[in-house]
Amino acid sequence: MTKITLIATFVLTAFSSNAQKVYATKTGQVFFNATGGLEKIAAVNNQTDSKFVGENGQVIFAVLVKGFKFENQLMEDHFNENYMESTKIPKADFKGFITNIKEVNLAKDGTYPVNLDGNLTVHGVTNKVSTTGTMKVAGGVPEMEGAFKIKLKDYNVTGLYIGEKIAPEVTITVKCKYQ
């Protein structure tokens, strides 16, 4: 009986610690594409900080706005100074939940569809966002990927070229490989 109790305790502890594991990365990627005309207006942030809890799907993505890298330095300067005001508002984040985390087996390799619900804060304005994506598990390493669109006016981002060279609706793509 003692042996059974011991094994049961061990199994429960192992299961519990795995389920409550916090997966994290400091080098996730967030892309955005705001191309509205011929000139490509797109950037990537390779220092995205993200964590999610295996048990309840609580998730956070955080970026430093000045960390977005454009191919064109002048475009990057305009993005920071004239549109995002990143000196005044240096961060953007998404805080929410993977609502179907119970359908993701983090111990088994595969690609699982995920649904995310939460609050996106950009330019100091917070709005509710729902989106879908995938969680790919390979060798115990989860990788989350998803994309969604936001309207710049919903986040009080205004500027001369929005609606012309800059698309009024921006596509944001997130790709994070966790440890």
Add this chain to the structure above:
Amino acid sequence: MKKIILSILVLALVGAAGTYYYAFVYSKNRKFDMVNAEAMTIEANALVKAFQENETEANKTYLDKVLLISGSVSATDQTQTGDRTLTLSSDDPFAGVMVTLDSTEAAAINMNDKVTVKGFCKGFLSDVVITGAIIVK
């Protein structure tokens, strides 16, 4: 009169060509000269402490500035695009300075090395984030 109109047209054309060159050719190809850039010197621990104590003030002082930071390497890794990263430790085991090296930086870095890096300060998340960095020593 014709000469005046012609001169205005030529000036307008030169102006447009210059603007196009500056906005789309020069700005796309210009590379920041990190080696010769002026920098503020600070220890990794002091930088982390400055952000932890007053992030707003620290942003005013360090955000988007070139910093010359000295510290001890507590972790090495790479971004999802393959650029090397290193973390400089601070007195707080949960926060450090996370440095992404410029893709051209080839110097070998090992755990516990004492290094001085030079790069752009992008702000503070879990760590102070530095990008486009080179190893000075």
